[in-house]
Amino acid sequence: MRIDKDSLKSNLNALLISLGESEENAETVSRYMTMCDARGVTTHGSYMINPVCDRREAGMMELPTRLDIVIDSGAVCVIDGNDGLGQAAADKACEIACAKAGEYGISAVLLRNTNNVGALGPYTEKIAARGMIALMCCNASPAMAPWGGREQFTGTQPFAIGVYTGEEPAFSADMATAAVARGKIRQAMREGKTIPETWALDVEGRPTTDPAEAIRGILLPIGGPKGSAMALAIDIAAGMLSGSAYAPNVKAIHYPEGKAGVGGCIIAIDIAHFMDLEEFRTKMQEYLASIRSMKKAEGVTRIYIPGEIEYEKTVNSYANGINLTDTAVEQLNRKFEKYGIPALIPVE
Numbered sequence: 001m002r003i004d005k006d007s008l009k010s011n012l013n014a015l016l017i018s019l020g021e022s023e024e025n026a027e028t029v030s031r032y033m034t035m036c037d038a039r040g041v042t043t044h045g046s047y048m049i050n051p052v053c054d055r056r057e058a059g060m061m062e063l064p065t066r067l068d069i070v071i072d073s074g075a076v077c078v079i080d081g082n083d084g085l086g087q088a089a090a091d092k093a094c095e096i097a098c099a100k101a102g103e104y105g106i107s108a109v110l111l112r113n114t115n116n117v118g119a120l121g122p123y124t125e126k127i128a129a130r131g132m133i134a135l136m137c138c139n140a141s142p143a144m145a146p147w148g149g150r151e152q153f154t155g156t157q158p159f160a161i162g163v164y165t166g167e168e169p170a171f172s173a174d175m176a177t178a179a180v181a182r183g184k185i186r187q188a189m190r191e192g193k194t195i196p197e198t199w200a201l202d203v204e205g206r207p208t209t210d211p212a213e214a215i216r217g218i219l220l221p222i223g224g225p226k227g228s229a230m231a232l233a234i235d236i237a238a239g240m241l242s243g244s245a246y247a248p249n250v251k252a253i254h255y256p257e258g259k260a261g262v263g264g265c266i267i268a269i270d271i272a273h274f275m276d277l278e279e280f281r282t283k284m285q286e287y288l289a290s291i292r293s294m295k296k297a298e299g300v301t302r303i304y305i306p307g308e309i310e311y312e313k314t315v316n317s318y319a320n321g322i323n324l325t326d327t328a329v330e331q332l333n334r335k336f337e338k339y340g341i342p343a344l345i346p347v348e
Helices: 005-019 025-040 046-057 086-104 121-128 183-188 211-216 225-240 276-292 308-320 326-338
Strands: 068-073 076-080 106-114 132-138 159-163 173-177 262-270
Touching: 005 025, 005 046, 005 326, 025 046, 025 086, 025 121, 025 308, 046 326, 076 086, 086 106, 086 121, 086 132, 086 262, 121 132, 121 159, 121 173, 121 262, 132 225, 173 308, 183 211, 225 262
Parallel strands: 076 106
Antiparallel strands: 068 076, 106 262, 132 159, 132 262, 159 173
Protein backbone atom coordinates (compact mmCIF):
# COMPACT_ATOMS: atom_id res chain seq x y z
CA MET A 1 0.00 0.00 0.00
CA ARG A 2 1.29 3.46 -0.90
CA ILE A 3 0.84 6.20 1.69
CA ASP A 4 0.99 9.96 1.18
CA LYS A 5 4.28 11.20 2.68
CA ASP A 6 2.71 14.28 4.25
CA SER A 7 -0.03 12.19 5.86
CA LEU A 8 2.56 9.80 7.33
CA LYS A 9 4.83 12.55 8.65
CA SER A 10 1.91 14.58 10.03
CA ASN A 11 0.46 11.58 11.88
CA LEU A 12 3.82 10.57 13.33
CA ASN A 13 4.40 14.16 14.42
CA ALA A 14 0.99 14.33 16.13
CA LEU A 15 1.54 11.00 17.89
CA LEU A 16 4.96 12.03 19.20
CA ILE A 17 3.49 15.24 20.60
CA SER A 18 0.70 13.20 22.23
CA LEU A 19 3.39 11.08 23.90
CA GLY A 20 4.93 14.22 25.40
CA GLU A 21 7.59 15.24 22.89
CA SER A 22 8.17 18.91 22.07
CA GLU A 23 6.89 20.27 18.76
CA GLU A 24 10.44 20.92 17.53
CA ASN A 25 11.72 17.44 18.33
CA ALA A 26 8.54 15.77 17.08
CA GLU A 27 9.01 17.49 13.72
CA THR A 28 12.62 16.30 13.55
CA VAL A 29 11.89 12.71 14.53
CA SER A 30 8.85 12.34 12.28
CA ARG A 31 10.91 13.69 9.37
CA TYR A 32 13.63 11.08 9.89
CA MET A 33 11.13 8.24 10.31
CA THR A 34 9.36 9.24 7.11
CA MET A 35 12.68 9.57 5.31
CA CYS A 36 13.67 6.02 6.29
CA ASP A 37 10.38 4.61 5.00
CA ALA A 38 10.75 6.58 1.78
CA ARG A 39 14.18 5.10 1.06
CA GLY A 40 12.92 1.59 1.72
CA VAL A 41 14.53 1.15 5.14
CA THR A 42 11.16 0.45 6.78
CA THR A 43 12.76 -1.34 9.74
CA HIS A 44 14.01 2.08 10.91
CA GLY A 45 11.06 4.20 9.80
CA SER A 46 7.50 4.57 11.06
CA TYR A 47 7.66 1.04 12.49
CA MET A 48 9.86 2.50 15.25
CA ILE A 49 6.91 4.45 16.62
CA ASN A 50 5.64 1.16 18.08
CA PRO A 51 8.53 0.53 20.51
CA VAL A 52 8.61 4.27 21.26
CA CYS A 53 4.96 4.07 22.36
CA ASP A 54 5.60 0.89 24.34
CA ARG A 55 8.57 2.39 26.16
CA ARG A 56 6.77 5.64 26.87
CA GLU A 57 3.70 3.84 28.19
CA ALA A 58 5.96 1.67 30.39
CA GLY A 59 7.69 4.78 31.78
CA MET A 60 11.02 3.84 30.19
CA MET A 61 11.53 6.82 27.87
CA GLU A 62 11.93 10.44 28.93
CA LEU A 63 9.87 12.92 26.90
CA PRO A 64 10.21 15.66 25.94
CA THR A 65 13.76 14.80 24.90
CA ARG A 66 16.25 16.85 26.91
CA LEU A 67 19.72 17.22 25.43
CA ASP A 68 22.57 18.26 27.70
CA ILE A 69 26.01 19.24 26.45
CA VAL A 70 28.32 17.75 29.07
CA ILE A 71 31.64 18.39 27.29
CA ASP A 72 32.32 21.27 24.89
CA SER A 73 36.00 21.76 24.23
CA GLY A 74 37.38 23.03 20.95
CA ALA A 75 36.57 20.58 18.17
CA VAL A 76 34.96 17.99 20.45
CA CYS A 77 31.62 17.68 22.22
CA VAL A 78 29.66 15.11 24.22
CA ILE A 79 25.85 15.21 24.32
CA ASP A 80 23.75 13.37 26.88
CA GLY A 81 20.43 12.28 25.37
CA ASN A 82 18.84 11.64 28.78
CA ASP A 83 16.97 8.57 27.51
CA GLY A 84 14.94 10.57 25.01
CA LEU A 85 14.40 10.06 21.29
CA GLY A 86 17.57 9.10 19.45
CA GLN A 87 16.73 10.95 16.24
CA ALA A 88 16.46 14.25 18.10
CA ALA A 89 19.83 13.67 19.78
CA ALA A 90 21.55 12.60 16.55
CA ASP A 91 20.19 15.60 14.63
CA LYS A 92 21.53 17.95 17.30
CA ALA A 93 24.89 16.17 17.16
CA CYS A 94 24.99 16.74 13.38
CA GLU A 95 24.44 20.47 13.80
CA ILE A 96 27.19 20.76 16.39
CA ALA A 97 29.57 18.60 14.34
CA CYS A 98 29.06 20.83 11.29
CA ALA A 99 29.60 24.03 13.26
CA LYS A 100 32.78 22.77 14.90
CA ALA A 101 34.17 21.30 11.68
CA GLY A 102 33.55 24.63 9.96
CA GLU A 103 35.63 26.34 12.62
CA TYR A 104 38.37 23.76 13.22
CA GLY A 105 38.40 21.74 10.01
CA ILE A 106 37.42 18.53 11.79
CA SER A 107 35.15 17.70 14.71
CA ALA A 108 34.12 14.77 16.86
CA VAL A 109 30.76 14.71 18.63
CA LEU A 110 29.79 11.81 20.89
CA LEU A 111 26.30 10.85 22.05
CA ARG A 112 25.45 8.99 25.21
CA ASN A 113 22.36 7.70 27.00
CA THR A 114 20.03 7.88 24.01
CA ASN A 115 17.75 5.47 22.15
CA ASN A 116 17.75 4.01 18.65
CA VAL A 117 18.56 6.81 16.17
CA GLY A 118 17.24 5.02 13.07
CA ALA A 119 19.26 4.66 9.87
CA LEU A 120 22.55 6.59 9.93
CA GLY A 121 22.66 7.55 6.26
CA PRO A 122 20.31 10.55 6.54
CA TYR A 123 22.61 12.12 9.14
CA THR A 124 25.86 11.69 7.22
CA GLU A 125 24.13 12.88 4.04
CA LYS A 126 22.96 16.01 5.86
CA ILE A 127 26.54 16.79 6.89
CA ALA A 128 27.97 15.90 3.46
CA ALA A 129 25.56 18.32 1.76
CA ARG A 130 27.32 21.14 3.59
CA GLY A 131 30.60 20.51 1.81
CA MET A 132 31.91 17.93 4.24
CA ILE A 133 32.83 14.30 4.75
CA ALA A 134 31.00 12.60 7.61
CA LEU A 135 31.53 9.36 9.49
CA MET A 136 29.01 8.09 12.02
CA CYS A 137 28.65 4.95 14.09
CA CYS A 138 26.42 3.74 16.92
CA ASN A 139 26.37 0.79 19.23
CA ALA A 140 23.29 -1.34 19.86
CA SER A 141 21.91 -4.06 22.10
CA PRO A 142 23.85 -7.36 22.02
CA ALA A 143 23.31 -9.54 18.97
CA MET A 144 26.77 -10.65 17.85
CA ALA A 145 29.64 -12.52 19.49
CA PRO A 146 33.32 -11.70 19.09
CA TRP A 147 34.69 -13.92 16.34
CA GLY A 148 34.87 -17.50 17.58
CA GLY A 149 32.35 -17.02 20.40
CA ARG A 150 28.63 -17.84 20.55
CA GLU A 151 27.41 -15.49 23.27
CA GLN A 152 25.71 -12.18 22.49
CA PHE A 153 28.16 -9.39 23.30
CA THR A 154 27.96 -6.46 20.87
CA GLY A 155 25.17 -5.08 18.75
CA THR A 156 25.04 -4.96 14.97
CA GLN A 157 26.95 -1.66 15.32
CA PRO A 158 25.94 0.34 12.24
CA PHE A 159 28.26 2.84 10.59
CA ALA A 160 27.86 5.29 7.71
CA ILE A 161 30.03 7.49 5.54
CA GLY A 162 28.78 10.50 3.59
CA VAL A 163 30.85 12.49 1.11
CA TYR A 164 30.04 15.78 -0.59
CA THR A 165 29.74 15.40 -4.37
CA GLY A 166 28.37 18.78 -5.41
CA GLU A 167 25.15 17.12 -6.59
CA GLU A 168 22.35 14.94 -5.35
CA PRO A 169 22.80 12.38 -4.08
CA ALA A 170 25.86 12.51 -1.88
CA PHE A 171 28.15 9.50 -1.79
CA SER A 172 26.44 7.62 1.03
CA ALA A 173 27.31 4.22 2.47
CA ASP A 174 25.24 3.00 5.43
CA MET A 175 25.53 -0.52 6.80
CA ALA A 176 25.66 -2.75 9.84
CA THR A 177 28.75 -4.71 10.85
CA ALA A 178 26.52 -7.78 10.93
CA ALA A 179 25.72 -9.70 7.76
CA VAL A 180 22.27 -8.13 8.03
CA ALA A 181 20.60 -5.54 10.21
CA ARG A 182 18.70 -7.18 13.07
CA GLY A 183 15.61 -5.22 12.07
CA LYS A 184 15.38 -7.35 8.93
CA ILE A 185 15.38 -10.51 11.03
CA ARG A 186 12.64 -9.09 13.25
CA GLN A 187 10.73 -8.18 10.10
CA ALA A 188 11.07 -11.75 8.78
CA MET A 189 9.80 -13.04 12.13
CA ARG A 190 6.77 -10.72 12.01
CA GLU A 191 6.00 -11.79 8.45
CA GLY A 192 6.51 -15.52 9.09
CA LYS A 193 9.41 -15.81 6.67
CA THR A 194 12.69 -17.73 6.85
CA ILE A 195 16.15 -16.14 6.59
CA PRO A 196 19.31 -17.23 4.73
CA GLU A 197 21.44 -19.58 6.85
CA THR A 198 24.44 -17.27 6.33
CA TRP A 199 22.87 -14.59 8.53
CA ALA A 200 22.88 -16.12 12.00
CA LEU A 201 23.61 -19.00 14.37
CA ASP A 202 21.24 -20.47 16.96
CA VAL A 203 22.08 -20.67 20.68
CA GLU A 204 24.09 -23.83 20.04
CA GLY A 205 26.25 -22.10 17.45
CA ARG A 206 24.63 -23.76 14.41
CA PRO A 207 23.45 -21.98 11.23
CA THR A 208 19.70 -21.31 11.28
CA THR A 209 16.99 -20.16 8.88
CA ASP A 210 14.52 -19.49 11.71
CA PRO A 211 14.43 -15.75 12.56
CA ALA A 212 13.24 -16.47 16.12
CA GLU A 213 16.24 -18.75 16.69
CA ALA A 214 18.48 -16.09 15.16
CA ILE A 215 17.23 -13.47 17.63
CA ARG A 216 17.94 -15.86 20.52
CA GLY A 217 21.30 -16.83 19.05
CA ILE A 218 23.87 -14.57 17.38
CA LEU A 219 24.09 -12.72 14.09
CA LEU A 220 27.16 -13.26 11.94
CA PRO A 221 29.48 -10.34 11.12
CA ILE A 222 30.34 -9.12 7.65
CA GLY A 223 33.72 -10.40 6.55
CA GLY A 224 34.12 -12.83 9.45
CA PRO A 225 36.77 -11.62 11.92
CA LYS A 226 37.08 -8.27 10.10
CA GLY A 227 33.47 -7.34 10.75
CA SER A 228 33.78 -8.60 14.30
CA ALA A 229 36.76 -6.32 14.91
CA MET A 230 34.87 -3.35 13.49
CA ALA A 231 31.91 -4.05 15.79
CA LEU A 232 34.15 -4.09 18.84
CA ALA A 233 35.90 -0.87 17.79
CA ILE A 234 32.56 0.90 17.30
CA ASP A 235 31.42 -0.25 20.75
CA ILE A 236 34.54 1.29 22.27
CA ALA A 237 34.27 4.62 20.41
CA ALA A 238 30.48 5.09 20.51
CA GLY A 239 29.73 3.41 23.83
CA MET A 240 32.70 3.34 26.16
CA LEU A 241 34.35 6.64 25.16
CA SER A 242 31.07 8.56 25.15
CA GLY A 243 30.26 7.44 28.69
CA SER A 244 27.26 5.42 27.52
CA ALA A 245 26.43 1.74 27.91
CA TYR A 246 28.45 -0.80 25.93
CA ALA A 247 28.85 -4.53 25.29
CA PRO A 248 25.92 -6.53 26.77
CA ASN A 249 24.73 -3.56 28.85
CA VAL A 250 22.98 -1.80 25.95
CA LYS A 251 19.23 -2.50 25.95
CA ALA A 252 17.04 -2.98 22.87
CA ILE A 253 14.43 -0.28 22.29
CA HIS A 254 12.00 -3.05 21.27
CA TYR A 255 11.60 -4.37 24.81
CA PRO A 256 10.83 -2.26 27.91
CA GLU A 257 13.67 -3.76 29.96
CA GLY A 258 15.31 -0.55 31.17
CA LYS A 259 17.16 2.41 29.70
CA ALA A 260 18.65 1.63 26.30
CA GLY A 261 21.92 3.51 26.84
CA VAL A 262 22.76 3.77 23.14
CA GLY A 263 25.95 5.67 22.29
CA GLY A 264 27.05 7.30 19.06
CA CYS A 265 30.01 8.98 17.41
CA ILE A 266 30.04 11.54 14.59
CA ILE A 267 33.20 12.83 12.91
CA ALA A 268 32.87 15.67 10.41
CA ILE A 269 35.60 16.93 8.08
CA ASP A 270 35.23 20.32 6.40
CA ILE A 271 36.69 19.81 2.93
CA ALA A 272 37.47 23.51 2.43
CA HIS A 273 40.06 23.35 5.22
CA PHE A 274 42.01 20.81 3.15
CA MET A 275 41.19 21.62 -0.48
CA ASP A 276 39.28 24.24 -2.41
CA LEU A 277 35.69 22.98 -2.38
CA GLU A 278 35.17 23.54 -6.11
CA GLU A 279 38.35 21.62 -6.89
CA PHE A 280 37.13 18.74 -4.72
CA ARG A 281 33.73 18.82 -6.41
CA THR A 282 35.35 18.62 -9.85
CA LYS A 283 37.56 15.71 -8.78
CA MET A 284 34.57 13.87 -7.29
CA GLN A 285 32.52 14.36 -10.45
CA GLU A 286 35.35 12.91 -12.54
CA TYR A 287 35.82 10.08 -10.06
CA LEU A 288 32.15 9.10 -10.09
CA ALA A 289 31.93 9.44 -13.87
CA SER A 290 34.84 7.02 -14.29
CA ILE A 291 33.00 4.48 -12.09
CA ARG A 292 29.73 4.82 -13.96
CA SER A 293 31.37 4.46 -17.38
CA MET A 294 33.64 1.51 -16.69
CA LYS A 295 33.16 -1.91 -18.28
CA LYS A 296 30.38 -3.79 -16.51
CA ALA A 297 30.40 -7.33 -15.22
CA GLU A 298 28.22 -9.88 -16.98
CA GLY A 299 24.52 -9.28 -16.36
CA VAL A 300 25.05 -5.77 -14.94
CA THR A 301 23.28 -2.92 -16.72
CA ARG A 302 24.19 -0.11 -14.36
CA ILE A 303 26.85 0.58 -11.73
CA TYR A 304 25.33 2.40 -8.77
CA ILE A 305 27.27 4.85 -6.64
CA PRO A 306 26.64 4.22 -2.91
CA GLY A 307 23.48 6.11 -1.98
CA GLU A 308 21.95 6.29 -5.47
CA ILE A 309 19.47 3.46 -4.96
CA GLU A 310 18.13 4.97 -1.72
CA TYR A 311 18.00 8.44 -3.27
CA GLU A 312 16.00 7.27 -6.27
CA LYS A 313 13.63 5.31 -4.05
CA THR A 314 13.11 8.45 -1.97
CA VAL A 315 12.34 10.62 -4.99
CA ASN A 316 9.82 8.03 -6.23
CA SER A 317 8.25 7.62 -2.78
CA TYR A 318 7.79 11.35 -2.30
CA ALA A 319 6.21 11.67 -5.74
CA ASN A 320 4.06 8.52 -5.78
CA GLY A 321 3.57 7.55 -2.14
CA ILE A 322 5.59 5.59 0.39
CA ASN A 323 5.26 1.85 0.06
CA LEU A 324 4.29 0.13 3.33
CA THR A 325 2.82 -3.32 3.86
CA ASP A 326 -0.88 -3.57 4.63
CA THR A 327 0.02 -5.04 8.02
CA ALA A 328 2.30 -2.12 8.84
CA VAL A 329 -0.40 0.41 7.89
CA GLU A 330 -3.01 -1.41 9.97
CA GLN A 331 -0.68 -1.45 12.98
CA LEU A 332 0.07 2.25 12.59
CA ASN A 333 -3.60 3.15 12.22
CA ARG A 334 -4.42 1.30 15.44
CA LYS A 335 -1.84 3.43 17.23
CA PHE A 336 -3.18 6.61 15.66
CA GLU A 337 -6.77 5.72 16.56
CA LYS A 338 -5.74 5.10 20.17
CA TYR A 339 -4.46 8.68 20.38
CA GLY A 340 -7.32 10.27 18.43
CA ILE A 341 -5.33 10.78 15.23
CA PRO A 342 -6.95 10.21 11.79
CA ALA A 343 -5.98 7.18 9.72
CA LEU A 344 -3.23 7.41 7.11
CA ILE A 345 -4.18 8.62 3.64
CA PRO A 346 -3.40 6.08 0.90
CA VAL A 347 -2.31 7.21 -2.56
CA GLU A 348 -4.76 6.10 -5.25
